[in-house]
Amino acid sequence: MSIPRPEYPRPQLVRSQWQNLNGEWEFEIDHGKSGKARDYHNPKHELNQRILVPFCPESKLSGIENKDFMAAVWYRRSFTIPESWKQGRVLLHFGAVDYETEVWINGTSVGKHRGGYSSFSFDISDQITDGEQVVTVYAEDDVRSGLQPRGKQSAQFHSHGCDYTRTTGIWQTVWLESVPATYLSSVRITPDYANGYIHLEASIAGDANGYVLEAETSFAGQDTGRLQVTAGTSAVKASLALSDIHLWEPGNGRLYDLKLRLVNASKGIADEVSSYFGLRSVQLDGKAVRINGKSVFQRLVLDQGFYPDGIYTAPSDEALRNDIEISLGLGFNGARLHEKIFEPRFLYWADRLGYLVWGEHANWGLNITSPKGLAQFLPEWMEAVERDYNHPSIIGWCPFNETWDFDGQKQDNDVLRIVYQVTKAVDPTRPVIDTSGNFHVVTDIFDVHDYDQNPESFKARYEPMKSGGAVFESFPNRQRYGGQPYFVSEYGGIWWNPEQADSKSWGYGDRPTSEDAFITRYKGLTDVLLDHPLMFGFCYTQLYDVEQEVNGLYTYDRKPKFEPGIIHAINARKAAIED
Missing domain, CATH: 2.60.120.260 (Galactose-binding domain-like)
Structure with missing residues (x-):
């Protein structure tokens, strides 16, 4: 029997000596x-x-x-x-x-x-x-x-x-790995495109005395920089200058290769790992979110990471890549990875394909009405942030989504505040949304969820913002807008799947009466957001159907419901906020 999911599971830190236990x-x-x-x-x-x-x-x-x-x-x-x-x-x-x-x-x-x-x-x-x-x-x-x-x-x-x-x-995947007595347990790579550097923080397990850390970078096979630094302790920090600058951008996942070695004067090379990185920055500037200094409209789609035969687990590595390529083919440039921490292989393909993603935890079901919720949430969230820090495709963190009241009790705002603060302390390079949609406490970006199906009333809700008027707040008694970049991070959810129209199917609002009616509604809603000069992005619900929820642009088994080129033409045109 062939091994399912045989690919190397941790592409950010690769060793040759390993064994797949799937x-x-x-x-x-x-x-x-x-x-x-x-x-x-x-x-x-x-x-x-x-x-x-x-x-x-x-x-x-x-x-x-x-x-x-x-x-x-x-x-x-x-x-x-x-x-x-x-x-x-x-x-x-x-x-x-x-x-x-x-x-x-x-x-x-x-x-x-x-x-x-x-x-x-x-x-x-x-x-x-x-x-x-x-x-x-x-x-x-x-x-x-x-x-x-x-x-x-x-x-x-x-x-x-x-x-x-x-x-x-x-x-x-479950897997075994052989490492020497002293080895590189992790490496953090922080890109500094403005100055042409990467900043490395390597953690060493075992006795680091007498060891030197060597790092070599290359791009498309050409050397771009190297360094040597004495280890001595379990934590090594160094900055490596790059001779050639190639920016990681949306749609262009330009990646450098990175080789790291631990070398001992008497024993030679003790440990060697392969990694990669992308050179890019994420900055907030007024109402814009800039990537490498450019205002990029984030054309996002909701991806829930479910599969008909594997549920949470993609049947193959190709299936992970295929979901990203489906999205790109529809004119999206990224996704909210929704209510699930996605596996590193998905992020690897996002890195390779230049796909923007927001990392999010699966917070639904957790009671955060008291400090006890923090103890259940924060340790795992920190494990995820540390594990995925190096992926250039991740352009923001969103630990919580829609923190609804739990059995009639309101969220403990300190839980959200502390998670936000710790996330920013661990990763100051990315924006953090405290809780997508509601109820915001402290956040770098203010987002709302709006499933209004009428393009006219949808437009009217956000029109006053253009002239400095009232900013739409979906729960004004529970959250206050503070001038941050703003976007509608869930909209649409248009209920459409004529082949699954039974009573168990589910979606938002009234069903369109025809495919043309769907396209008209989709275009009307999306145009409102693309044409708004103070919106830095949108996120459409959703990429594909999941079980009874039939508001995907593709079916659950990844078949298009509409001609992809039609959706691409609606999504991909220039937005008002873009440079």
Whole structure:
């Protein structure tokens, strides 16, 4: 059997010595969460089902396809490693497991992780024995608890409205990596296009004494700069001057290659990794958002990251790229990655294709009416921001989306304020939207969600802004506009799919009576935003249908509903705010 999702899962930090653990695992549902008491983590205990990792058990591709709630699940498989790996350290990586995870190697617990969307790893070197190894994974998941972000996973048995099939347990690649005793654990790359530099911050695991960090950059195979700096400590900072400047821009994902080495005078090259970066800046200027100093209208589309057969997991790397190419073919230049932290391979293709994206957490379902919500949210969000910091395609962060009241209680504004402040402290290079749509507390950008289906009343709502009049605030009793750049980050959602017109289908407003009526409405709404001199962008809902929500421009199985060229012509024309 071929390995599903065989591609290298972490394109920002690539090593040659790795092993993909995707494929068939033993599996068992633990409704009573009693597996530990029943010794399921014993390496000799066999589980009674088989599942295809990395697909979640709710999905068709997993081979399980259990759509009911699962309180906990277990996974088990054996593996072997090359003898040479035992000379260094062995790391076990998980792209994502939903939600609370514990992992055993040969019956010994190697660690726990909380969070269904961020990546994590464990050093399993001390648990490795001769011959075959056994890894056991346990995951608890409760989307109805109010204690975990669930995103668009339905808290009801059935999918409904804009909530869809759930994801439990492993849903991204599981893999092993061989590293030396002293190795590069991470690198942060900050582009400085105005001065022709990149600023590097490398973290070193192990004893860094006697090591030198070497960095080499190139563009299209031509050397563009190199440096050497003494390590000495676990954190190394350096700035590398670039001999040639090639800007990363929307539609032009110009990327430099980066080689990093840890070198010891007596041992030679200890560790070597490959990476890449894009040279670009994001700046706020009045009502404009500038990329590399140019006002770029952000023609965004809502992408929810769902797949008919894999649910949260794309069936292939090609499917990830295809979603971006579909969007570009419709005249969009980016997306809000909505209510889900997307996997690094999607961001890799966004980097390559020059695609603008906003990183967002899956906050729906989490109770943030008290400080307790902060403890559940912030650690995982920081893991995501740190992991994805280097991707040039990410041009802003949006930790929360539509922070509606929870059981009649209002959000704790300090939760949003603290998350905003910490995000800005960790990444001062990008704008941060505290909560998309509502209810803003402190934010670099003010956005609203507006699903008015009438272009005339839609236009009238934003007309006073042009002459310095009232700015539309969707919840004026809960939020106040403070002069920030402004855009409508959800609009449209036009309900259209004649082949799925049953009572279970869902969308916004009244359905158009014909394809021509859809196009007329789409163009009318979009023109309002393109023609507005104080709008820096828009975000249309949505790229493709998801289950019963049928307001996509493509169907759920990625077939166009309309001639793409018609939509492209509407979206792609010059906007009033652009230079």
